[in-house]
Amino acid sequence: MTEQMTIGDRDVLLIVDVQNDFCSGGSLAVPRGDEIVPLVNRLASRFQHVVLTQDWHPFGHHSFASTYPGKKPYDTIELAYGTQVLWPDHCVQGTRGAEFRRDLEVPHAELVLRKGCHREIDSYSAFVENDRKTATGLAGYLRERGFDRVFLAGLAFDFCVRYSAEDAHVAGFGVVVAEEACRGIDVAGSVADTRRALAALRIPCASVSAMECVHQT
Numbered sequence: 091m092t093e094q095m096t097i098g099d100r101d102v103l104l105i106v107d108v109q110n111d112f113c114s115g116g117s118l119a120v121p122r123g124d125e126i127v128p129l130v131n132r133l134a135s136r137f138q139h140v141v142l143t144q145d146w147h148p149f150g151h152h153s154f155a156s157t158y159p160g161k162k163p164y165d166t167i168e169l170a171y172g173t174q175v176l177w178p179d180h181c182v183q184g185t186r187g188a189e190f191r192r193d194l195e196v197p198h199a200e201l202v203l204r205k206g207c208h209r210e211i212d213s214y215s216a217f218v219e220n221d222r223k224t225a226t227g228l229a230g231y232l233r234e235r236g237f238d239r240v241f242l243a244g245l246a247f248d249f250c251v252r253y254s255a256e257d258a259h260v261a262g263f264g265v266v267v268a269e270e271a272c273r274g275i276d277v278a279g280s281v282a283d284t285r286r287a288l289a290a291l292r293i294p295c296a297s298v299s300a301m302e303c304v305h306q307t
C-alpha cells in the first residue's frame with residue numbers, strides 16, 4: 091500500500107509485547123523480532139497517543155508447558171475454554187524477560203496494559219482473554235479517551251497482534267496493522283492464516299512510511 095495515511099488525535103498506536111523474552115536471547119524469541127524496534131520507535135514518534143501492552147504472567151501459568159508433567163513447548167492442551175498452545179515459560183511477572191526492550195523508546199506512551207495475569211487463562215489479545223469472555227478493560231479505556239482508530243505494531247504478528255487487531259475491529263474501532271513493524275512466530279502456517287484473517291475483515295496492513303502524521307514538526 092503506497093497511499094499516505096494521515097494520523098490524528100483520535101488515533102492510537104498499540105505497541106504489542108515488545109519485551110525481552112520475545113526478542114533474541116529471550117525464552118520465546120520471535121525470529122527477527124529485534125528488527126522491529128527501530129521501526130516501532132519511528133512509528134511511535136508519529137503518534138500523539140500510544141499504548142503499550144506487556145505480557146505479564148504469574149509463575150506456573152497455565153499456558154506454560156512446564157506446568158504440566160510430560161508436556162513440551164508447542165504441544166497443545168485442552169483447557170476449560172478450548173485448545174491452548176503450550177509455550178516455554180516467558181514474561182513472568184517481575185523478571186527481566188518481562189521487561190520492555192531497553193531500546194524501545196516511547197516515553198510518551200500513556201498506558202501500559204498488562205495481560206495474561208490470570209493464572210488459568212492465557213491472553214493473546216489486548217482486549218479479551220483466551221476464554222473469549224474476560225475483558226481486559228482496554229476497549230472501555232480507548233472509548234473513554236475518544237479514540238476511534240487503532241494502529242498496531244509489535245510481537246508476535248500471528249498471535250497477540252492478530253487477536254488484538256480482530257478484537258479491536260469487533261469492538262467497533264477502525265484498525266490498521268503496520269505489518270512491517272511486526273514479526274511472526276509462524277506455528278503451522280499461522281502467518282499466512284493471519285494475513286487471510288485480516289484481509290477477510292478488511293483490516294489493512296500498511297507500511298510505516300505510509301503513515302504520515304499531522305502532528306509531525
Ligand SMILES: [Zn+2]
Nearest residue numbers: 145147181206
Ligand atoms: Zn504469554
